[in-house]
Amino acid sequence: MMHSIPGRRIIISVFLIFLMLPIYWLVNMSFKTNNEIISTMTLWPQEPTLAHYRRIFTDESWYTGYINSLEYVVINTIISISVALPAAYAFSRYRFLGDKHLFFWLLSNRMAPAAVYALPFFNLYSAIGLFDTPWAVALAHCIFNVPLAVWILEGFVSGVPREIDETAFLDGYSFPRFFIKILVPLIASGIGVAAFFCFMFSWVELLLARTLTSVAAKPISAVMTRTVSAAGMDWGLLAAAGVLTIIPGALVIWFVRNYIARGFALGRV
Amino acid sequence: MDKAVNQKAWFLVLPVFAVVAFSAVLPLMTVVNYSVQDTFGNNQFFWNGVGWFKELLDPSSDLGSRFFASLWRNLFFSTVILAIEVPLGIVIALSMPREGWQVAACLVILALPLLIPWNVVGTIWQIFGRGDIGLLGYVLNHIGLNYNYVANDIDAWVTIIVMDVWHWTSLVALLCYAGLKSIPDAYYQAAQIDGASRWAMFTAIQLPKMNRVLLIAVLLRFMDSFMIYTEPFVVTGGGPGNSTTFISIELVKIALGQFDLGKAAAMSLVYNLIILIVCWVFYTVMTNAGAGRRLKEGAK
Numbered sequence: 058m059m060h061s062i063p064g065r066r067i068i069i070s071v072f073l074i075f076l077m078l079p080i081y082w083l084v085n086m087s088f089k090t091n092n093e094i095i096s097t098m099t100l101w102p103q104e105p106t107l108a109h110y111r112r113i114f115t116d117e118s119w120y121t122g123y124i125n126s127l128e129y130v131v132i133n134t135i136i137s138i139s140v141a142l143p144a145a146y147a148f149s150r151y152r153f154l155g156d157k158h159l160f161f162w163l164l165s166n167r168m169a170p171a172a173v174y175a176l177p178f179f180n181l182y183s184a185i186g187l188f189d190t191p192w193a194v195a196l197a198h199c200i201f202n203v204p205l206a207v208w209i210l211e212g213f214v215s216g217v218p219r220e221i222d223e224t225a226f227l228d229g230y231s232f233p234r235f236f237i238k239i240l241v242p243l244i245a246s247g248i249g250v251a252a253f254f255c256f257m258f259s260w261v262e263l264l265l266a267r268t269l270t271s272v273a274a275k276p277i278s279a280v281m282t283r284t285v286s287a288a289g290m291d292w293g294l295l296a297a298a299g300v301l302t303i304i305p306g307a308l309v310i311w312f313v314r315n316y317i318a319r320g321f322a323l324g325r326v
Numbered sequence: 327m328d329k330a331v332n333q334k335a336w337f338l339v340l341p342v343f344a345v346v347a348f349s350a351v352l353p354l355m356t357v358v359n360y361s362v363q364d365t366f367g368n369n370q371f372f373w374n375g376v377g378w379f380k381e382l383l384d385p386s387s388d389l390g391s392r393f394f395a396s397l398w399r400n401l402f403f404s405t406v407i408l409a410i411e412v413p414l415g416i417v418i419a420l421s422m423p424r425e426g427w428q429v430a431a432c433l434v435i436l437a438l439p440l441l442i443p444w445n446v447v448g449t450i451w452q453i454f455g456r457g458d459i460g461l462l463g464y465v466l467n468h469i470g471l472n473y474n475y476v477a478n479d480i481d482a483w484v485t486i487i488v489m490d491v492w493h494w495t496s497l498v499a500l501l502c503y504a505g506l507k508s509i510p511d512a513y514y515q516a517a518q519i520d521g522a523s524r525w526a527m528f529t530a531i532q533l534p535k536m537n538r539v540l541l542i543a544v545l546l547r548f549m550d551s552f553m554i555y556t557e558p559f560v561v562t563g564g565g566p567g568n569s570t571t572f573i574s575i576e577l578v579k580i581a582l583g584q585f586d587l588g589k590a591a592a593m594s595l596v597y598n599l600i601i602l603i604v605c606w607v608f609y610t611v612m613t614n615a616g617a618g619r620r621l622k623e624g625a626k
Contacts, residue, residue, distance in 0.1 A: 063524075064421075065420065065421035065422075065423075066421075068417060068418070068421040069418065069421040069422065069423070069432065072418055072421075072495075073432065073435050073436075075492065076435060076436070076438065076439055076492065076496070077435065078454075078461070079450045079451060079454045079462075079492065080438065080439075080442075080450065082450070082453065082454050082460065082461050083449075083450050083453065083454075086453065086459070094459050095458070095459065098459075098461075098464050136345065139341075140341035140342045140344075140345050141342060143338035143339070143341065143342075144338055144339045144341065144342040146338060147335035147336075147338035147339050148339070150329060150330070150332075150335070151329055151330055151331070151332040151335035152329045152330070152331045152332070152335075153331065153332060153333050153334075153335040153336055153339075154333060154336070156335075159339065159343070161605075161606070161609055162346075163342070163346065164605065164609060165601075165602055165605050165606075166346055166350050168549045168553075168601055168605050169350065169553075169598065169601065170552075170553030170555075170573075170574055170577075170597060170598070170601065171553065171555065171574075172553065172555055172573075172574035172575075172577045172578050172581075172594075172597075173357070173577065173594040173597060173598050174349075174350075174353055175578060175581065175582060176357075176581040176582060176587070176590060176591075176594075177352075177353030177354070177356040177357050178349075178353055179582075180353075180356055181352060181353055181356065196345075196348070196349055197349060199345050199346065199349050200346065200349040200350050203342055203345055203346050204346065207342060257441055260441075260443060261441070261442065261443045261444050262443075262444070263443065263444055263445045263556045264555055264556060264574075264578070268582065278443055278445045278446070281445065281446075281449070282445060282560070292453065292459060295449060295453075296453065299446045299449050299450065302442070302443045302446050303438075303441070303442050303446065306438070306441030306442065307438060307441070310434055310437050310438065310441060311430075311434060314430055314433045314434055314437065315433075317433065317437050317440075317500055318500040318501050318503065318504035318539075319504070321440065321497050321500065321501065321546070322501055322504075322539065322542045322543075322546070323542070323546075
């Protein structure tokens with residue numbers, strides 16, 4: 058039982074309404090015709106329409122934006138988790154030369170401002186011929202996602218008793234076999250949480266994704282900013298595109314609701 | 327916690343080291359390289375020594391004045407949002423329902439703003455605050471306030487601060503909630519027997535238990551607000567005038583807009599150095615707090 062403060066129902070209700078109102082307004086607008094948006098102020102769509110959504114799903118320049126975004130986000134998640142897993146095990150089980158410094162260095166990279174890296178990344182990935190591919194964005198996002206994955210997974214690996222490792226090695230398991238057959242299944246939920254957060258932070262980032270792509274790999278967030286300003290503010294379409302970017306997060310949030318604080322706190326709760 | 331010393335563990339860490347070094351150290355070397363050179367274009371560079379740094383740190387020069395103006399704006403912004411979000415987050419965490427489906431529902435709604443792409447956050451507030459098509463702007467204008475975030479400095483600031491509170495207070499609340507949940511019931515029962523007041527319970531039990539998560543919350547909120555770019559860029563574009571141009575926005579303008587590589591590089595390094603120092607201070611405080619607590623618990 059947690060002791061709470063007087064009037065808590067009112068406080069939490071008001072705050073939740075404050076959170077939902079702007080989102081509701083976006084959803085509301087996405088179902089209105091542009092004419093209705095501009096001419097009248099209505100709290101819900103008077104003539105609900107799916108035209109904006111239909112346009113996004115049929116117009117190639119729109120839906121490829123979603124595919125491009127998903128592409129680099131998935132690549133990034135796979136890279137981050139696979140390099141972070143062994144490192145998390147090492148940090149959790151052993152002490153080695155420079156381990157504390159390395160851990161701090163990783164943290165400092167999670168905090169590095171994207172604006173600082175935008176230009177050098179542009180040069181780097183142009184030089185090695187990856188510019189405007191999903192790989193460029195995926196690798197660039199590793200700078201904050203790999204440290205995050207290491208920090209989250211380290212917490213979960215530390216939750217596995219060390220006796221399990223020792224028993225497995227006594228039973229003749231080799232290290233790779235122990236890792237895949239025993240450790241990974243034991244921390245499956247932790248891997249899920251880490252993957253979710255890598256997915257999320259890569260999905261919400263715009264500056265690097267926009268700087269490192271031009272045409273072929275343009276992410277949805279960049280499509281939104283460019284197409285709309287060129288078309289002279291198609292508000293309904295903009296709103297519909299925005300709603301569609303919220304959906305992936307909203308869908309998976311249910312599964313990680315109990316770990317959400319842990320993920321945002323770099324695994325330190 | 328007595329971990330075995332094993333230098334072979336480096337092999338397990340090597341992939342992480344390689345990936346992060348590739349995307350952190352390599353680009354940073356380019357920045358260092360640019361920061362000490364000047365160019366006339368055509369890829370011809372010549373040595374400029376610490377010239378850019380001198381100009382950057384001299385408030386009377388054009389570059390220096392822009393840098394310091396955006397730095398102060400950024401610090402002011404971080405201070406304001408911390409002063410609002412931390413107390414508000416604690417209050418929200420304390421107001422969370424105790425059990426049942428409401429807990430899950432609250433957690434999901436609270437987390438929702440955190441998972442929205444940052445430019446969409448900007449778009450949401452850009453629309454919401456407009457006087458013609460946005461609910462907020464419409465209502466404010468109709469109750470007699472002359473609200474226009476595109477033309478008025480103060481309105482632009484208020485919009486950006488409210489947007490940040492909307493976007494990130496949940497993070498503080500979720501962290502505090504996680505901290506509160508770790509308090510055993512026995513503590514409260516003991517406090518009740520002692521006849522402790524509600525306020526005494528808060529200052530003697532809940533606040534000390536939330537110490538660590540609050541530290542993380544302040545660190546994350548300070549860092550993320552200090553490098554904020556996308557949301558204000560989408561809503562105000564740094565305007566009206568330069569009134570909401572934060573360091574990141576200024577930096578991107580110089581680096582990718584004007585392609586002033588030397589100036590941008592010098593600014594990047596100073597910016598990064600500030601972040602690194604703050605980060606190190608927090609990290610030291612955090613690990614010391616953790617070690618202190620372990621000592622205390624070990625003594626018991």
